[in-house]
Amino acid sequence: MAHIVLDKASVELAVYNSRGRALKSEILRRTVGGGLQNDRDSSIQLVKALNEISFEAKDGDRIGLVGGNGAGKTTLLRVLSRVYPPTSGYATIEGRIASLIDLSMGMDTDATxxxxxxxxxxxxxxxxxxxxxxxxxxxxxxxxxxxxxxxxxxxxxxxxxxxxxxxxxxxxxxxxxxxxxxxxxxxxxxxxxxxxxxxxxxxxSIMFLASHDSNSIKRFCNRTLWMKSGKLMMDGAPDEVLAAYAADGAA
Incomplete structure (x- = not known):
């Protein structure tokens, strides 16, 4: 039986040799999501890609993830795939995982x-x-x-x-x-x-689908998480969450 619990799970990623590069910092923030924090060593910046994410997923959940580029969707999928451990908080993931984020991961071009x-x-x-x-x-x-x-x-x-x-x-x-x-x-x-x-x-038992296509979310999912800047903004029925997400984009 599959069961997933995230309790205030956060992920910080270290970015090196970025001293004084405002443009690079902005690109990183938009690409990875969350916010940038200065480390004691000013040559290192920490990207808070996920910020205290909490939710539970049980058998039968078909969960869509929506949010703009850099919202933290892919980082969350990597936590769920056991690629990234939370740097704070907890992620309890029970069950066999199949992650189709990167289909070619683990493949060797020199092998048959x-x-x-x-x-x-x-x-x-x-x-x-x-x-x-x-x-x-x-x-x-x-x-x-x-x-x-x-x-x-x-x-x-x-x-x-x-x-x-x-x-x-x-x-x-x-x-x-x-x-x-x-x-x-x-x-x-x-x-x-x-x-x-x-x-x-x-x-x-459980599915997660990150997509920019609202039709795919409605077609495959019975629950939706809206993410923004590494934070979970809303968790609910697809129609309600998609409406709130669209309204935020139009504001």
Whole structure:
């Protein structure tokens, strides 16, 4: 059973060699989210990417994340993916995680497609036997055929994405984490990918989807978190939160 609790979780990221660079500071603030703080060493600045975020997620939650660029959505997804630990506060995350933030994470361009299936699967939490067991599914879905025996540096970008997507979605997680709804490959493959993703969403106990598309939030989510400058502004039903977010942008 999946269960997630964040209690005043904050994340501060250190930025080095930024003395006297006002423009760089502003770009970092807008890109990462939150606010900049000066460290005792003036060559270091701390970006408070998340600021005391608290919420609970239970089985059945389909949670959308909305907010402008630099609001902290991706940082929050990385905390939920166990990539970033909170620098203060707590994050308790129970259940197997499948994060589709970066599909190619953990893939080695000098290794073959088959080797990368195993490496990516193990990174997603499978053991060696489980990684071996999903190979036929990845073969069938990716439709890469004999290319799976070649180093992936020989692949086109579309082939690379097809392999990464096939592996990432062959795992059945308790918690599914998405940064935008994924479009992969040509029209025929994209349609199959959407069907596969829908099945994955249905099977997951909890899902998080960060998106700038309000239609995707309404389509896939039953709850929405609005973030701004690293803070959680509102947590509620999608229509209510999206309306408040839109009103704030129009103000």
């Amino acid at each position: 497609g088959y080797d990368n299936i195993e490496m990516r699967s193990i990174m997603l939490g499978l053991d060696y036997q489980q990684a071996e067991a999903i190979i036929p599914d990845v073969e069938e879905f990716s439709q890469l055929g004999e290319f799976l025996s070649l180093p992936i540096r020989t692949y086109s970008s579309g082939m690379m994405l097809r392999l990464a997507f096939a592996v990432s979605t062959a795992v059945h997680p308790d918690v599914l984490i998405l940064d935008e709804v994924i479009g992969v490959g040509d029209a025929a493959f994209a349609e199959r990918a959407e069907q596969r993703l829908r099945t994955m969403i249905q099977k997951a």
